[in-house]
Amino acid sequence: MKILGIDLGTTNSAIAVSAPDEPARSIGIAQVVGPGEIAERPTLPSFLLLPSEHEVAPAQLQLPWSGPMRYCVGTFARERGAELPHRLVSSAKSWLCNPSIDRTAQVLPFRGAQRELEAEMADGERVSPVNASARYLAHLRAAWDDANPDEPADEQEVLVTVPASFDPVARELTVVAAREAGFEKITLLEEPQAAFYAYLAARGEAWRKDLKPGDVVLVCDVGGGTTDFSLIEVRDDEGNLTLERIAVGDHILLGGDNMDLALSAIVQRELGKPLDAMQQRALVHACRRAKEHLLSADAPASVPVSILGRGSKLIGGTIKAEVTRAQAEALLVDGFFPKVGADAKAERRRAIGLREMGLPYAHDPAVTRHLAEFIGRFGKMPTAVLFNGGVMKAEQLRGRVMELLRTWAGRDVRVLGGVDLDLAVALGAAHYGAVRRGKGIRIRGGTARSYYIGIESAMPAIPGFAPPVKALCVAPQGLEEGSTVELPDDELGLIIGEMAAFRFFAAATRKEDGAGALIDADAEGVVELDPVEKQVPGDADHKPGDLVPVRLEAHVTEVGTLELWCVARDGKGRWKLEYSVRERE
């Protein structure tokens, strides 16, 4: 049996394979790259295009394993989709962890406030964030099966990576998407850990020379759409080196796309001519290239940016501008990676009365302020850094991060190298499959956060005051896969036949809370997640309306999801609480 590592990314997905005697390698993904043109690419852009047949002919979207298609994922979806934004689903993964929408409802392509105005578009197909993710996974599966008909993907061991910051609901929904794509059984792995496994695989046993007990490695992952931080500590366990993931950051919707857009806005002002949608896209592409060029080690003083005219006459119609290194440094290095103190915190815009629904993009574009806040929150200064994500290819941005870390720490901080910044996550996931079979060192971590159930405290009602809510810790931080926590008996009861709903909370910085700890729900570091709920139908032992005393049980599955159970104290029944994914106020 082979091991397939799948990086289900916000803007790009990738797949790698390993076998017991073969090291992990990434594999090309056959996809539609032009109308009626199929070719392999190293990654599958995570874009889903749902065109009408007037916009793209179904025959132009057929794949080697399919007939004419009504939808398309990958390179052509992204390219053609730029001209048909109303038919394009992008960043489905960020929608998967956005509690302001129902993530199983068909809301993508998202139209925001324009929804009502575009009644004539209402005929177009819409999909849910779960379904969009399922289509990317289904494509990866079909492409693998087409190339390996004797080793179908669903008979291999499959690992799918998720951001470390994904909450239990988003993890659960990723498993649901995989099932929809035909993967009956998968295992989840956090992306920064996967990147670290890629480093371990690339270094072999030499990593033991790179790292010593007491080292803390920052995994700094800045991709196209998201920024993700994790800390991994090296420990000495009776003479053996062990690795433990000790902290994960928030889900920050900030990445290279923001930088390309910012640069293109400046260039467009300089061009002084209105650009149409196609030229706009060409400009953003050109700015991405200019960015990579100008932030490399030996960057030229300036890079020309030219956009070809739209008509068939090219010569004379080209629009030209120039981006200087100084401009790029001022905007990208100082704008997105400013020099800040170790005590900096990311700015959060105060909530305005009415906010348009949509993705909760980071308000503060400064990656370094998010980083300072993350490190400050956990109080551990890294001694080494592992970079990941396309943005960190830029020499100058890596340099700025290192400069700041060294200033904050007051000592040297090393860079761990040797990983491919685009493919590390998929490769690391494939390597982790071998680790699970006992080959190589495993990172310990367990659940990244502690989880709480909201309990309304019993106190006399006071007009105008909601009774204060207490949070009961049901799953402490660091709970390993496969383990179960039984809670001490509390006065909890389920009414048969009625919907029981519990508020649900998480905290990343409350390691000290054990199972059964009762804290204030508004304590520092506690955030509210989607509620959990259950409607228990009557059965032979329980009549509707009965109050059944229950205790709670938390279980971290082998897959990597968190389950909460209500267990009847008389032993006559147990019910799993479901995550509610409905739209929240």
Place this chain on the structure above:
Amino acid sequence: MHPWLAFLCFFRLLFGRKLPPEAAKYLPEDALPKKQLAEAPPAIVEKPVEKPKVGGTASQRDGALSLLALLQREGRFVDFVRDSVDGASDADIGAAAREVHRGCKKVLDQILTFEPVMPGAEEEKVSVPKGFDPAEVRLIGEAKGEPPYRGTLRHHGWRVVDARLPTLAEGIDRTVIAPAEVEL
């Protein structure tokens, strides 16, 4: 392929419009229309009536046209070459050429891997060994006696060592190199 067969092919095609049977084994299965393999008279070969007449077999034609479509899509190759450069300034031509070059280079890098046919720096002395293939090395000037020959490398040649051409879906009219674009 042996040189004699190459000549044979050439003359057979020129006069008989048929390949010698020996040549067929060098061709991919789908490169020849079935009718020709069955030695049917060429008169029955279907001709598209309304479609513009383009030479070659259907798959040869589609392959060539799709490469052109790729160069046009990524590098605006057809626009550039069909545009008139008469009267345009070098600066204007250069501005467009820079983008055309970038896009076309991207296409070539993506689908083909090139290497020189003959290693060594151009304008240096080289030796053409005995048993060389005249299809690989073109001799300029008079070759005296038997190889090896000594000479100056004027152009190192290009050889495609790996081709990753896109797979083409059936049933698509490849004569449309670039669709008309209408903004609504």
